[in-house]
Amino acid sequence: MRIVLQKVNHAQVSIDGTVVGKIGKGYMLLVGFAPGDGDEQLDYLVHKVVNLRVFEDEQGKMNRGLKDVDGAILSISQFTLYADTRHGNRPGFTAAAKPAIAKPLYDRFNRKLAASGVHVETGRFGADMQVELENDGPTTIIYEK
Template sequence: MRVVLQRVKEASVTIEGQVVGQIGQGYLLLVGFGPDDTEETLDYMVHKITNLRVFESEPGKMNLGLKDVDGAILSVSQFTLYADVKHGNRPGFSNAAKPSLAEPLYQRFNEKLAATGIPVATGQFGADMQVALVNDGPVTIWYEK
């Protein structure tokens, strides 16, 4: 599982001209799955993400977590996090989980995030999405398990 986390002032995802997910302050998560990901992988990522402290308690000190600032999560599926660009000029995606595995993992991941009490908005698995954000910092963190 791979997650790119961006601390945002606001973020939204639009499909066919309609906003389907939107948050204010919080995290935009770009989420991809590999073929070996399991419930344990999801639990690990949920714990790491929901306990991350990257909001400032005072200038220059990132001591606050998402719950401390009443933040939210916008979770967007993105299989392209598993792109292989070692050969040629066109990426290969054979390292990404097949949709039949990835979609239930994505749904379960979002359920587990929401179960922590943090508001969670989502994109739509497999859709062509336009993602807008106002990056805060910027703070961008890469997770891989």
């Protein structure tokens, strides 16, 4: 499982010109799955994301977490995180989980995030989406489990 997390001032995802997910301050997550992923990866990464402290405190240090700033998460499925670009100019995606495996994992991941007490917005699995965001910092963290 791979996640690219960006700390944002705001972010939204649209499909065919219609906004389907929108947040203010928080994290925009690009989330990809591999065939062997399961609850071990989901639980570990939910814990890491929800408890990450990258928001500034009174001294300007990255010391506050998402809940401390009443932040939210915009979670976007992103199989291209498993692109293989070693050969040729066209990426291969054989390392990414097939949709029948990835979609239930993505749905479960988002439910677990929400169960932790964080507001979660999402895109639509498998859709052609347009994502807009304002990266704060910029702060970008990559997770892999």
